[in-house]
Amino acid sequence: MKELKEYVRSIPDFPEPGIIFRDVTTILQDPDGLCLSIDELREKLQGIDYDMIVGPESRGFIFGVPVAYAEHKAFIPVRKKGKLPCETVSIDYDLEYGKETIEIHKDAIKPGDKVVIVDDLIATGGTTEAIAKLVEGLGGRIVKIVFVMELEGLKGRKKLLKYDVDSLIKYEGN
Numbered sequence: 001m002k003e004l005k006e007y008v009r010s011i012p013d014f015p016e017p018g019i020i021f022r023d024v025t026t027i028l029q030d031p032d033g034l035c036l037s038i039d040e041l042r043e044k045l046q047g048i049d050y051d052m053i054v055g056p057e058s059r060g061f062i063f064g065v066p067v068a069y070a071e072h073k074a075f076i077p078v079r080k081k082g083k084l085p086c087e088t089v090s091i092d093y094d095l096e097y098g099k100e101t102i103e104i105h106k107d108a109i110k111p112g113d114k115v116v117i118v119d120d121l122i123a124t125g126g127t128t129e130a131i132a133k134l135v136e137g138l139g140g141r142i143v144k145i146v147f148v149m150e151l152e153g154l155k156g157r158k159k160l161l162k163y164d165v166d167s168l169i170k171y172e173g174n
């Protein structure tokens with residue numbers, strides 16, 4: 001059986017020279033790859049007591065929702081600015097290639113809720129650090145963070161030292 005890493009397509013010099021883009025669409029377009037990715041994420045959450053998965057638009061939705069569905073947990077979307085219709089809290093952060101503002105519904109997380117964050121990728125860690133601030137600002141407690149892929153060379157984990165962080169596929173570079 002193929003390993004999950006074998007489903008990832010690597011594109012050199014995208015979006016800019018020197019960067020190797022790790023493409024998850026090739027995981028998703030193969031039914032075995034899709035199943036394996038969700039199953040492996042679920043395995044990482046075995047034995048963790050949590051109430052909800054929080055995942056960021058847009059690639060975090062792809063992986064977060066199937067895990068939440070399979071584990072019968074809630075899914076809370078973090079969205080880019082201006083998309084959520086009710087009262088939100090928002091935060092600005094630096095992305096690998098620019099700046100971004102993300103938001104979460106204020107009533108989606110209650111003090112004491114136990115939260116798992118799921119996303120496709122940790123690069124600089126900026127996105128997840130921002131999500132963690134939103135969650136904790138609402139009184140949520142982050143019990144686990146899991147990524148499909150991790151670019152170890154960008155040292156994103158340094159921003160997440162106080163959390164239990166895991167990833168399915170690790171790349172040494174960036």
Ligand code: PRP
Pocket residue numbers: 056057058059060094095096100119120121122123124125126127128156
């Ligand atoms: C990408 C990726 C992660 C984030 C990782 O999302 O899906 O969410 O960047 O980078 P970081 O660790 O440096 O913050 P992007 O903002 O490009 O949007 P997308 O998910 O909508 O493609």
Ligand code: MG
Pocket residue numbers: 056057058059060119
């Ligand atoms: Mg993303």
